Amino acid sequence: MADTYDIIIIGTGAGGGTLLHKLRNSGKKILVLERGGFLPREKENWNSKEVFQNERYHTKEVWKTAEGKDLHPGTGYWVGGNTKVYGAALFRLRERDFEKVEHAGGISPEWPLKYKDYEPYYTEAEKLYCVHGKMGIDPTEPFRSGEYPFPHLSHEPRIQELHDHLVHRGHQPFYMPIAVKLNEADRLNSECIRCNTCDGYPCMIHAKSDADINCVRPSLANDNVTLLTGAKVERLVTTANGKEIDYIEVTYNDEPVRFKASIVVVAGGAINSAALLLKSADDNHPQGLANSSGQVGRNFMKHLSAAMLGLSTTPNPTKFQKTLAVNDYYWGEPGFAFPMGHIQLLGKSDKDQISPDAPAITPGFVLSEMASHSIDWWFTSEDLPVPDNRVQIANGQIHLDYKVNNTEGFERLINRWKHVLGEIYTGHIFLDHGIYLSKDIPLAGVAHQVGTCRFGTDPATTVLDIHCKTHDIENLYVVDGSFFPSIGAVNPSLTIMANALRVGEHLMDLLG
Ligand SMILES: Cc1cc2nc3c(=O)[nH]c(=O)nc-3n(C[C@H](O)[C@H](O)[C@H](O)COP(=O)(O)OP(=O)(O)OC[C@H]3O[C@@H](n4cnc5c(N)ncnc54)[C@H](O)[C@@H]3O)c2cc1C
Helix, strand or coil, X not given: CCEEEEEEEECCCHHHHHHHHHHHHHXXXXXXXXXXXXXXXXXXXXXXXXXXXXCCCCCCCCEEECCCCEECCCCCCECCHHHHCCCCECCCCCHHHHCCEEECCEEECCCCCCHHHHHHHHHHHHHHCCEEECCCCCCCCCCCCCCCCEECCCCCHHHHHHHHHHHXXXXXXXXXXXXXXXXXXXXXXXXXXXXXXCCCCCCCCCCECCHHHHHHHHHCCCCCEEEEECEEEEEEEECCCCCCEEEEEEEECCEEEEEEEEEEEECCCHHHHHHHHHHCCCCCCCCCCCCCCCCCCCCCECCEEEEEEEECCCCCCCCCXXXXXXXXXXXXXXXXXXXXXXXXXXXXXXXXXXXXHCCCCCXXXXXXXXXXXEEEEEEEECCCCCCCCEEEEECCEEEEECCCCCHHHHHHHHHHHHHHHHHHCCCCXXXXXXXXXXXXXXXXXXXXXXXXXXXXXXXXXCCECCCCEECCCCCEEECCHHHXXXXXXXCCHHHHHHHHHHHHHHHHXXXX
Protein backbone atom coordinates (compact mmCIF):
# COMPACT_ATOMS: atom_id res chain seq x y z
CA MET A 1 0.00 0.00 0.00
CA ALA A 2 1.23 3.48 -0.84
CA ASP A 3 0.67 6.52 1.42
CA THR A 4 -1.78 8.86 -0.31
CA TYR A 5 -1.68 12.66 -0.55
CA ASP A 6 -3.57 15.41 -2.36
CA ILE A 7 -0.41 16.73 -3.98
CA ILE A 8 3.12 15.45 -4.32
CA ILE A 9 5.83 17.94 -5.26
CA ILE A 10 9.11 16.45 -6.49
CA GLY A 11 11.98 18.91 -5.92
CA THR A 12 12.30 22.04 -3.79
CA GLY A 13 14.14 24.56 -5.98
CA ALA A 14 12.90 27.80 -7.52
CA GLY A 15 9.94 25.93 -9.02
CA GLY A 16 9.00 23.31 -6.41
CA GLY A 17 9.87 25.38 -3.33
CA THR A 18 7.89 28.38 -4.54
CA LEU A 19 4.91 26.23 -5.47
CA LEU A 20 4.95 24.64 -2.02
CA HIS A 21 4.86 28.08 -0.40
CA LYS A 22 1.89 29.07 -2.52
CA LEU A 23 -0.03 25.89 -1.65
CA ARG A 24 0.94 25.59 2.01
CA ASN A 25 -2.23 27.17 3.39
CA SER A 26 -4.55 25.32 1.02
CA GLY A 27 -5.38 22.73 3.69
CA LYS A 28 -4.42 20.03 1.19
CA LYS A 29 -2.23 17.15 2.27
CA ILE A 30 1.08 17.87 0.57
CA LEU A 31 4.10 15.57 0.32
CA VAL A 32 7.39 17.08 -0.80
CA LEU A 33 10.09 14.71 -2.01
CA GLU A 34 13.62 16.06 -2.25
CA ARG A 35 16.55 13.86 -3.23
CA GLY A 36 19.03 16.08 -1.39
CA GLY A 37 19.25 17.12 2.27
CA PHE A 38 19.46 20.50 3.95
CA LEU A 39 22.72 22.16 2.89
CA PRO A 40 24.94 22.14 6.00
CA ARG A 41 25.90 25.42 7.66
CA GLU A 42 29.65 25.15 7.93
CA LYS A 43 32.73 27.29 7.48
CA GLU A 44 33.27 25.75 4.05
CA ASN A 45 30.13 27.60 2.85
CA TRP A 46 32.35 30.65 2.42
CA ASN A 47 35.58 28.95 1.42
CA SER A 48 36.10 29.66 -2.27
CA LYS A 49 38.57 26.81 -2.68
CA GLU A 50 35.98 24.36 -1.35
CA VAL A 51 33.14 25.90 -3.31
CA PHE A 52 34.77 26.50 -6.68
CA GLN A 53 37.79 24.21 -6.87
CA ASN A 54 36.58 21.20 -4.90
CA GLU A 55 32.94 21.72 -5.99
CA ARG A 56 31.84 20.77 -2.49
CA TYR A 57 28.18 21.47 -3.12
CA HIS A 58 27.90 19.91 -6.57
CA THR A 59 26.59 16.43 -7.20
CA LYS A 60 29.19 13.74 -7.84
CA GLU A 61 26.88 12.26 -10.46
CA VAL A 62 28.46 11.78 -13.89
CA TRP A 63 26.50 12.48 -17.07
CA LYS A 64 27.58 11.95 -20.69
CA THR A 65 28.00 14.40 -23.57
CA ALA A 66 26.89 13.70 -27.16
CA GLU A 67 30.45 12.58 -27.85
CA GLY A 68 30.24 10.03 -25.04
CA LYS A 69 32.59 11.96 -22.76
CA ASP A 70 32.01 12.18 -19.01
CA LEU A 71 30.28 15.36 -17.92
CA HIS A 72 30.54 16.56 -14.30
CA PRO A 73 27.55 18.88 -14.02
CA GLY A 74 27.78 22.07 -12.02
CA THR A 75 24.52 21.42 -10.23
CA GLY A 76 23.55 20.54 -6.68
CA TYR A 77 20.83 18.52 -5.01
CA TRP A 78 19.70 20.30 -1.85
CA VAL A 79 16.56 21.54 -0.20
CA GLY A 80 16.19 24.80 -2.13
CA GLY A 81 17.78 23.31 -5.25
CA ASN A 82 20.24 25.51 -7.07
CA THR A 83 18.91 28.65 -5.40
CA LYS A 84 21.13 27.63 -2.45
CA VAL A 85 24.15 28.82 -4.41
CA TYR A 86 22.65 31.23 -6.89
CA GLY A 87 23.65 34.87 -7.23
CA ALA A 88 20.11 36.00 -6.29
CA ALA A 89 19.90 38.33 -9.31
CA LEU A 90 16.15 38.15 -9.86
CA PHE A 91 15.15 39.66 -13.20
CA ARG A 92 11.88 39.83 -15.07
CA LEU A 93 11.97 38.89 -18.73
CA ARG A 94 11.31 41.83 -21.05
CA GLU A 95 7.91 42.23 -22.78
CA ARG A 96 9.48 41.40 -26.16
CA ASP A 97 11.02 38.21 -24.77
CA PHE A 98 7.49 36.77 -24.83
CA GLU A 99 7.13 37.53 -28.55
CA LYS A 100 8.69 36.01 -31.64
CA VAL A 101 12.06 37.75 -32.03
CA GLU A 102 14.45 37.53 -34.93
CA HIS A 103 18.04 36.94 -33.84
CA ALA A 104 21.17 36.90 -35.95
CA GLY A 105 21.20 33.12 -35.51
CA GLY A 106 17.50 32.34 -36.00
CA ILE A 107 14.10 32.81 -34.37
CA SER A 108 13.29 32.99 -30.68
CA PRO A 109 9.70 31.68 -30.54
CA GLU A 110 6.63 33.36 -29.13
CA TRP A 111 5.27 32.31 -25.73
CA PRO A 112 1.63 31.20 -25.36
CA LEU A 113 1.27 33.72 -22.51
CA LYS A 114 2.54 37.27 -22.49
CA TYR A 115 4.34 39.54 -20.08
CA LYS A 116 1.05 41.06 -18.91
CA ASP A 117 -0.06 37.57 -17.81
CA TYR A 118 3.07 37.25 -15.68
CA GLU A 119 3.29 40.76 -14.26
CA PRO A 120 1.16 40.11 -11.13
CA TYR A 121 3.14 36.94 -10.39
CA TYR A 122 6.47 38.69 -10.91
CA THR A 123 5.28 41.24 -8.34
CA GLU A 124 4.27 38.45 -5.94
CA ALA A 125 7.57 36.61 -6.44
CA GLU A 126 9.63 39.76 -5.83
CA LYS A 127 7.84 40.21 -2.50
CA LEU A 128 8.27 36.58 -1.52
CA TYR A 129 12.00 36.69 -2.28
CA CYS A 130 12.59 40.23 -0.88
CA VAL A 131 13.99 41.71 -4.08
CA HIS A 132 15.79 45.07 -3.87
CA GLY A 133 15.86 47.33 -6.91
CA LYS A 134 14.89 50.65 -8.41
CA MET A 135 12.49 51.03 -11.29
CA GLY A 136 12.74 53.49 -14.16
CA ILE A 137 16.47 53.29 -14.98
CA ASP A 138 16.93 50.15 -17.08
CA PRO A 139 16.03 51.21 -20.64
CA THR A 140 14.60 47.76 -21.43
CA GLU A 141 12.62 47.44 -18.19
CA PRO A 142 9.15 45.98 -18.77
CA PHE A 143 6.02 47.59 -17.35
CA ARG A 144 5.85 47.30 -13.56
CA SER A 145 2.69 47.77 -11.52
CA GLY A 146 4.79 49.19 -8.69
CA GLU A 147 8.24 49.90 -7.30
CA TYR A 148 10.42 47.01 -6.09
CA PRO A 149 9.41 45.79 -2.63
CA PHE A 150 12.79 46.85 -1.18
CA PRO A 151 15.10 49.77 -2.01
CA HIS A 152 18.07 49.22 -4.32
CA LEU A 153 21.42 48.19 -2.89
CA SER A 154 24.00 50.98 -3.06
CA HIS A 155 27.23 50.66 -5.01
CA GLU A 156 30.52 50.52 -3.13
CA PRO A 157 32.91 53.39 -4.08
CA ARG A 158 34.79 51.63 -6.88
CA ILE A 159 31.52 50.53 -8.50
CA GLN A 160 29.95 53.95 -7.99
CA GLU A 161 32.96 55.41 -9.81
CA LEU A 162 32.46 52.91 -12.65
CA HIS A 163 28.74 53.75 -12.71
CA ASP A 164 29.46 57.49 -12.94
CA HIS A 165 31.95 56.99 -15.78
CA LEU A 166 29.39 54.93 -17.67
CA VAL A 167 26.64 57.50 -17.17
CA HIS A 168 29.02 60.27 -18.21
CA ARG A 169 29.57 58.47 -21.50
CA GLY A 170 25.84 58.10 -22.13
CA HIS A 171 25.28 54.55 -20.83
CA GLN A 172 22.37 53.52 -18.63
CA PRO A 173 23.66 51.23 -15.88
CA PHE A 174 21.00 50.32 -13.34
CA TYR A 175 20.81 48.76 -9.91
CA MET A 176 20.79 44.97 -10.06
CA PRO A 177 17.59 43.45 -8.68
CA ILE A 178 18.95 41.37 -5.80
CA ALA A 179 17.18 39.04 -3.36
CA VAL A 180 18.83 39.47 0.03
CA LYS A 181 17.63 40.52 3.48
CA LEU A 182 19.35 43.84 3.98
CA ASN A 183 18.21 47.19 5.33
CA GLU A 184 20.96 49.63 4.42
CA ALA A 185 19.48 52.20 6.78
CA ASP A 186 19.96 49.79 9.68
CA ARG A 187 22.99 47.66 8.87
CA LEU A 188 23.49 46.66 12.52
CA ASN A 189 20.18 44.82 12.59
CA SER A 190 20.25 43.47 9.05
CA GLU A 191 20.76 39.83 8.25
CA CYS A 192 22.87 40.40 5.11
CA ILE A 193 26.37 41.70 5.79
CA ARG A 194 27.21 42.53 2.15
CA CYS A 195 30.07 40.04 2.01
CA ASN A 196 31.99 38.77 -1.02
CA THR A 197 30.74 35.19 -0.57
CA CYS A 198 27.27 35.41 -2.04
CA ASP A 199 27.26 34.72 -5.80
CA GLY A 200 27.95 30.98 -6.22
CA TYR A 201 28.22 30.31 -2.46
CA PRO A 202 25.64 29.08 0.03
CA CYS A 203 24.78 31.85 2.51
CA MET A 204 26.09 30.73 5.89
CA ILE A 205 23.93 33.26 7.73
CA HIS A 206 20.78 32.61 5.67
CA ALA A 207 20.57 36.24 4.54
CA LYS A 208 20.21 35.37 0.86
CA SER A 209 16.63 34.74 -0.19
CA ASP A 210 16.47 31.23 -1.57
CA ALA A 211 13.76 28.62 -2.02
CA ASP A 212 14.80 26.78 1.15
CA ILE A 213 14.84 29.74 3.54
CA ASN A 214 12.01 31.80 2.04
CA CYS A 215 9.65 29.03 0.98
CA VAL A 216 10.30 25.50 2.22
CA ARG A 217 11.15 26.14 5.89
CA PRO A 218 8.21 28.50 6.50
CA SER A 219 5.89 25.93 4.90
CA LEU A 220 7.05 23.16 7.24
CA ALA A 221 5.25 24.89 10.12
CA ASN A 222 1.99 23.65 8.56
CA ASP A 223 0.73 20.24 9.65
CA ASN A 224 -0.55 19.48 6.17
CA VAL A 225 2.99 19.65 4.71
CA THR A 226 5.41 16.72 4.91
CA LEU A 227 8.95 16.96 3.55
CA LEU A 228 11.08 13.88 3.01
CA THR A 229 14.73 14.64 2.29
CA GLY A 230 17.02 12.05 0.77
CA ALA A 231 13.98 10.88 -1.19
CA LYS A 232 14.88 10.35 -4.83
CA VAL A 233 11.98 9.77 -7.17
CA GLU A 234 12.96 6.97 -9.54
CA ARG A 235 9.86 6.46 -11.61
CA LEU A 236 6.31 7.63 -12.20
CA VAL A 237 3.92 4.74 -12.79
CA THR A 238 0.68 5.24 -14.73
CA THR A 239 -2.73 3.58 -14.35
CA ALA A 240 -3.63 0.67 -16.66
CA ASN A 241 -5.12 3.02 -19.27
CA GLY A 242 -2.03 5.24 -19.08
CA LYS A 243 -4.06 8.40 -18.51
CA GLU A 244 -3.02 9.22 -14.94
CA ILE A 245 -0.12 8.76 -12.56
CA ASP A 246 -1.11 5.88 -10.31
CA TYR A 247 1.84 5.99 -7.90
CA ILE A 248 5.44 7.02 -7.78
CA GLU A 249 8.46 4.94 -6.86
CA VAL A 250 10.98 6.52 -4.53
CA THR A 251 14.27 5.48 -2.99
CA TYR A 252 14.12 6.73 0.60
CA ASN A 253 16.68 5.72 3.20
CA ASP A 254 18.00 3.24 0.62
CA GLU A 255 14.62 1.50 0.59
CA PRO A 256 12.07 1.48 -2.24
CA VAL A 257 8.82 3.22 -1.21
CA ARG A 258 5.63 4.16 -3.07
CA PHE A 259 3.43 7.23 -2.75
CA LYS A 260 0.16 8.21 -4.39
CA ALA A 261 -1.49 11.58 -4.94
CA SER A 262 -4.35 13.19 -6.83
CA ILE A 263 -1.83 15.55 -8.40
CA VAL A 264 1.86 14.93 -9.03
CA VAL A 265 4.15 17.89 -9.72
CA VAL A 266 7.61 17.25 -11.12
CA ALA A 267 9.99 20.11 -10.23
CA GLY A 268 13.40 18.47 -10.48
CA GLY A 269 14.99 21.18 -12.64
CA ALA A 270 14.86 21.15 -16.45
CA ILE A 271 17.37 18.32 -16.92
CA ASN A 272 16.24 16.00 -14.12
CA SER A 273 12.54 16.54 -14.78
CA ALA A 274 12.94 15.53 -18.42
CA ALA A 275 15.12 12.61 -17.34
CA LEU A 276 12.45 11.39 -14.91
CA LEU A 277 9.72 11.50 -17.58
CA LEU A 278 11.94 9.66 -20.06
CA LYS A 279 12.97 7.06 -17.46
CA SER A 280 9.31 6.38 -16.67
CA ALA A 281 8.54 4.98 -20.16
CA ASP A 282 6.01 2.13 -20.11
CA ASP A 283 3.88 0.16 -22.58
CA ASN A 284 1.39 3.01 -22.95
CA HIS A 285 4.17 5.57 -23.26
CA PRO A 286 7.10 3.87 -24.96
CA GLN A 287 8.92 7.18 -25.67
CA GLY A 288 8.61 8.29 -22.06
CA LEU A 289 5.77 9.88 -20.10
CA ALA A 290 4.00 12.92 -21.53
CA ASN A 291 6.05 12.50 -24.67
CA SER A 292 3.54 11.80 -27.46
CA SER A 293 4.96 14.96 -29.11
CA GLY A 294 8.50 13.56 -28.90
CA GLN A 295 9.50 16.91 -27.34
CA VAL A 296 10.41 15.80 -23.80
CA GLY A 297 14.08 16.58 -23.23
CA ARG A 298 14.42 18.61 -26.44
CA ASN A 299 15.02 22.35 -26.85
CA PHE A 300 17.36 22.42 -23.87
CA MET A 301 18.74 25.93 -23.33
CA LYS A 302 21.28 27.26 -20.84
CA HIS A 303 22.30 30.73 -22.12
CA LEU A 304 25.47 31.67 -23.88
CA SER A 305 27.41 33.00 -20.94
CA ALA A 306 30.89 34.21 -20.20
CA ALA A 307 32.76 35.58 -17.22
CA MET A 308 35.35 38.27 -17.70
CA LEU A 309 37.97 39.64 -15.36
CA GLY A 310 38.50 43.34 -16.06
CA LEU A 311 41.99 44.13 -14.83
CA SER A 312 43.02 47.62 -13.90
CA THR A 313 45.94 49.30 -12.18
CA THR A 314 43.43 50.67 -9.65
CA PRO A 315 42.62 48.33 -6.74
CA ASN A 316 39.05 47.17 -6.33
CA PRO A 317 38.29 46.73 -2.62
CA THR A 318 34.58 46.09 -3.30
CA LYS A 319 33.05 43.31 -1.20
CA PHE A 320 29.46 43.05 -2.45
CA GLN A 321 29.99 43.73 -6.13
CA LYS A 322 26.70 42.45 -7.56
CA THR A 323 24.95 45.82 -7.63
CA LEU A 324 25.19 47.01 -11.24
CA ALA A 325 23.88 45.75 -14.58
CA VAL A 326 23.59 47.09 -18.13
CA ASN A 327 21.00 46.32 -20.80
CA ASP A 328 22.04 48.99 -23.32
CA TYR A 329 22.75 46.32 -25.95
CA TYR A 330 19.97 43.89 -25.04
CA TRP A 331 18.19 44.39 -28.37
CA GLY A 332 21.25 45.30 -30.45
CA GLU A 333 23.12 48.45 -31.39
CA PRO A 334 23.38 50.77 -34.37
CA GLY A 335 24.50 48.63 -37.31
CA PHE A 336 23.37 45.37 -35.67
CA ALA A 337 19.60 45.04 -35.49
CA PHE A 338 19.58 41.78 -33.51
CA PRO A 339 19.60 41.04 -29.79
CA MET A 340 23.03 40.97 -28.16
CA GLY A 341 22.29 40.29 -24.51
CA HIS A 342 22.71 41.30 -20.92
CA ILE A 343 25.69 42.47 -18.84
CA GLN A 344 26.00 42.32 -15.05
CA LEU A 345 28.63 42.39 -12.37
CA LEU A 346 29.60 39.10 -10.79
CA GLY A 347 30.28 38.54 -7.12
CA LYS A 348 33.80 39.74 -6.30
CA SER A 349 36.30 37.04 -7.22
CA ASP A 350 39.33 36.02 -5.19
CA LYS A 351 42.50 34.14 -6.06
CA ASP A 352 41.07 30.67 -5.37
CA GLN A 353 38.11 31.38 -7.60
CA ILE A 354 40.18 32.50 -10.58
CA SER A 355 43.06 30.06 -10.24
CA PRO A 356 41.38 27.08 -12.02
CA ASP A 357 41.34 29.18 -15.19
CA ALA A 358 44.92 30.40 -14.88
CA PRO A 359 47.99 28.51 -16.11
CA ALA A 360 49.15 26.16 -13.35
CA ILE A 361 52.46 28.01 -13.06
CA THR A 362 50.83 31.31 -12.09
CA PRO A 363 52.13 32.13 -8.59
CA GLY A 364 49.55 32.71 -5.85
CA PHE A 365 50.62 36.30 -5.22
CA VAL A 366 50.02 37.15 -8.90
CA LEU A 367 46.53 35.70 -8.69
CA SER A 368 45.87 37.66 -5.50
CA GLU A 369 47.01 40.89 -7.15
CA MET A 370 44.87 40.18 -10.19
CA ALA A 371 41.79 39.44 -8.11
CA SER A 372 42.27 42.54 -5.99
CA HIS A 373 42.61 44.74 -9.09
CA SER A 374 39.77 43.31 -11.14
CA ILE A 375 36.16 44.13 -11.76
CA ASP A 376 34.32 40.93 -12.60
CA TRP A 377 31.70 40.81 -15.34
CA TRP A 378 29.11 38.30 -16.51
CA PHE A 379 27.54 38.23 -19.95
CA THR A 380 24.46 36.29 -20.99
CA SER A 381 22.89 36.02 -24.43
CA GLU A 382 20.03 33.96 -25.68
CA ASP A 383 20.70 30.49 -27.06
CA LEU A 384 17.81 29.44 -29.28
CA PRO A 385 15.68 26.32 -28.77
CA VAL A 386 16.92 23.55 -31.06
CA PRO A 387 15.37 20.05 -31.03
CA ASP A 388 18.75 18.33 -31.10
CA ASN A 389 19.94 20.12 -27.97
CA ARG A 390 18.42 17.58 -25.68
CA VAL A 391 18.40 15.42 -22.59
CA GLN A 392 18.32 11.67 -23.16
CA ILE A 393 18.62 8.62 -20.96
CA ALA A 394 20.83 5.65 -21.80
CA ASN A 395 21.37 2.82 -19.32
CA GLY A 396 19.76 4.98 -16.66
CA GLN A 397 22.36 7.75 -17.15
CA ILE A 398 21.69 11.33 -18.28
CA HIS A 399 23.09 12.24 -21.70
CA LEU A 400 23.19 15.91 -22.58
CA ASP A 401 23.58 16.87 -26.24
CA TYR A 402 24.26 20.55 -26.78
CA LYS A 403 25.77 22.60 -29.57
CA VAL A 404 26.04 26.35 -29.11
CA ASN A 405 24.07 28.57 -31.50
CA ASN A 406 23.34 32.24 -32.04
CA THR A 407 26.86 33.30 -31.08
CA GLU A 408 27.21 36.43 -33.21
CA GLY A 409 25.34 38.82 -30.92
CA PHE A 410 27.04 37.28 -27.88
CA GLU A 411 30.56 37.80 -29.21
CA ARG A 412 29.65 41.28 -30.33
CA LEU A 413 28.35 42.06 -26.83
CA ILE A 414 31.59 41.05 -25.13
CA ASN A 415 33.74 42.92 -27.63
CA ARG A 416 31.54 45.99 -27.38
CA TRP A 417 31.84 45.97 -23.60
CA LYS A 418 35.62 45.63 -23.66
CA HIS A 419 35.69 48.59 -25.99
CA VAL A 420 33.39 50.64 -23.73
CA LEU A 421 35.46 49.86 -20.65
CA GLY A 422 38.69 50.48 -22.53
CA GLU A 423 37.46 53.96 -23.36
CA ILE A 424 36.61 54.65 -19.74
CA TYR A 425 39.83 53.64 -18.11
CA THR A 426 43.22 54.42 -19.47
CA GLY A 427 45.62 51.72 -18.41
CA HIS A 428 42.79 49.19 -18.32
CA ILE A 429 43.85 45.76 -19.51
CA PHE A 430 41.53 42.93 -20.37
CA LEU A 431 42.54 39.33 -20.57
CA ASP A 432 40.57 37.77 -23.34
CA HIS A 433 39.01 34.36 -24.14
CA GLY A 434 41.63 31.74 -24.61
CA ILE A 435 44.32 33.79 -22.96
CA TYR A 436 43.23 33.31 -19.40
CA LEU A 437 40.79 34.35 -16.70
CA SER A 438 38.05 35.14 -19.15
CA LYS A 439 36.04 32.29 -20.52
CA ASP A 440 32.84 31.07 -22.06
CA ILE A 441 30.97 28.89 -19.59
CA PRO A 442 31.28 25.24 -20.74
CA LEU A 443 28.48 22.67 -20.99
CA ALA A 444 28.96 21.52 -17.38
CA GLY A 445 27.78 24.99 -16.37
CA VAL A 446 24.09 24.06 -16.49
CA ALA A 447 23.09 26.74 -13.97
CA HIS A 448 20.51 28.33 -16.28
CA GLN A 449 18.99 25.10 -17.63
CA VAL A 450 15.50 25.52 -19.11
CA GLY A 451 13.24 24.43 -21.98
CA THR A 452 13.07 20.64 -21.90
CA CYS A 453 9.26 20.40 -21.52
CA ARG A 454 8.05 23.58 -23.19
CA PHE A 455 4.50 24.78 -22.66
CA GLY A 456 2.00 25.73 -25.33
CA THR A 457 -1.41 25.08 -26.77
CA ASP A 458 -0.51 22.45 -29.37
CA PRO A 459 -0.03 18.91 -27.98
CA ALA A 460 1.80 17.94 -31.17
CA THR A 461 4.65 20.40 -30.57
CA THR A 462 4.65 21.05 -26.82
CA VAL A 463 4.74 18.92 -23.66
CA LEU A 464 2.76 21.10 -21.24
CA ASP A 465 -0.45 23.08 -21.57
CA ILE A 466 -0.56 26.67 -20.37
CA HIS A 467 -1.18 25.53 -16.77
CA CYS A 468 1.98 23.41 -17.02
CA LYS A 469 -0.08 20.21 -16.91
CA THR A 470 1.22 17.60 -19.31
CA HIS A 471 -0.99 17.33 -22.37
CA ASP A 472 -0.92 13.53 -22.13
CA ILE A 473 -1.41 12.73 -18.45
CA GLU A 474 -4.31 14.19 -16.49
CA ASN A 475 -2.75 14.60 -13.04
CA LEU A 476 0.88 15.33 -13.97
CA TYR A 477 2.41 18.82 -13.90
CA VAL A 478 5.96 20.10 -14.47
CA VAL A 479 6.73 23.29 -12.54
CA ASP A 480 10.38 24.34 -12.85
CA GLY A 481 12.58 25.77 -15.61
CA SER A 482 11.44 23.10 -18.08
CA PHE A 483 8.47 25.07 -19.43
CA PHE A 484 10.36 27.97 -21.10
CA PRO A 485 9.75 28.17 -24.89
CA SER A 486 12.72 30.57 -25.09
CA ILE A 487 15.21 31.76 -22.49
CA GLY A 488 15.61 35.53 -23.04
CA ALA A 489 18.93 36.95 -21.93
CA VAL A 490 18.36 37.75 -18.25
CA ASN A 491 18.68 35.26 -15.38
CA PRO A 492 15.78 32.78 -15.35
CA SER A 493 14.83 32.19 -11.71
CA LEU A 494 12.31 34.97 -11.13
CA THR A 495 10.35 33.72 -14.14
CA ILE A 496 10.46 30.15 -12.74
CA MET A 497 9.21 31.47 -9.39
CA ALA A 498 6.50 33.66 -10.93
CA ASN A 499 5.32 30.76 -13.04
CA ALA A 500 5.17 28.48 -9.99
CA LEU A 501 2.95 31.04 -8.25
CA ARG A 502 0.73 31.22 -11.33
CA VAL A 503 0.38 27.43 -11.53
CA GLY A 504 -0.16 27.29 -7.76
CA GLU A 505 -3.13 29.61 -8.12
CA HIS A 506 -4.55 27.32 -10.81
CA LEU A 507 -4.07 24.24 -8.62
CA MET A 508 -5.82 25.91 -5.70
CA ASP A 509 -8.79 26.69 -7.95
CA LEU A 510 -8.75 23.14 -9.26
CA LEU A 511 -8.64 21.46 -5.86
CA GLY A 512 -11.18 23.85 -4.36
C1 LIG B 1 26.19 29.17 -9.26
C2 LIG B 1 24.80 29.54 -9.72
C3 LIG B 1 24.42 30.87 -9.75
C4 LIG B 1 23.14 31.22 -10.20
N1 LIG B 1 22.76 32.53 -10.14
C5 LIG B 1 21.52 32.88 -10.53
C6 LIG B 1 21.08 34.21 -10.41
O1 LIG B 1 21.78 35.09 -9.91
N2 LIG B 1 19.82 34.51 -10.83
C7 LIG B 1 18.99 33.56 -11.37
O2 LIG B 1 17.88 33.90 -11.76
N3 LIG B 1 19.38 32.28 -11.45
C8 LIG B 1 20.61 31.91 -11.04
N4 LIG B 1 21.00 30.60 -11.10
C9 LIG B 1 20.06 29.61 -11.66
C10 LIG B 1 19.03 29.15 -10.64
O3 LIG B 1 19.65 28.55 -9.55
C11 LIG B 1 18.07 28.20 -11.35
O4 LIG B 1 17.46 28.92 -12.42
C12 LIG B 1 16.96 27.68 -10.47
O5 LIG B 1 17.43 27.16 -9.25
C13 LIG B 1 16.21 26.59 -11.22
O6 LIG B 1 15.06 26.23 -10.51
P1 LIG B 1 14.37 24.82 -10.75
O7 LIG B 1 13.25 24.71 -9.81
O8 LIG B 1 14.12 24.67 -12.21
O9 LIG B 1 15.50 23.73 -10.40
P2 LIG B 1 16.41 23.55 -9.11
O10 LIG B 1 16.53 24.80 -8.35
O11 LIG B 1 17.66 22.89 -9.57
O12 LIG B 1 15.59 22.54 -8.19
C14 LIG B 1 15.38 21.20 -8.56
C15 LIG B 1 15.24 20.38 -7.29
O13 LIG B 1 14.75 19.08 -7.61
C16 LIG B 1 15.49 18.09 -6.88
N5 LIG B 1 15.39 16.85 -7.64
C17 LIG B 1 15.86 16.62 -8.90
N6 LIG B 1 15.55 15.38 -9.30
C18 LIG B 1 14.87 14.78 -8.28
C19 LIG B 1 14.30 13.50 -8.09
N7 LIG B 1 14.35 12.57 -9.04
N8 LIG B 1 13.69 13.23 -6.90
C20 LIG B 1 13.63 14.17 -5.92
N9 LIG B 1 14.16 15.42 -6.05
C21 LIG B 1 14.77 15.72 -7.22
C22 LIG B 1 16.88 18.69 -6.80
O14 LIG B 1 17.63 18.13 -5.74
C23 LIG B 1 16.57 20.17 -6.57
O15 LIG B 1 16.38 20.47 -5.20
C24 LIG B 1 22.25 30.21 -10.64
C25 LIG B 1 22.63 28.86 -10.58
C26 LIG B 1 23.89 28.53 -10.12
C27 LIG B 1 24.27 27.06 -10.06
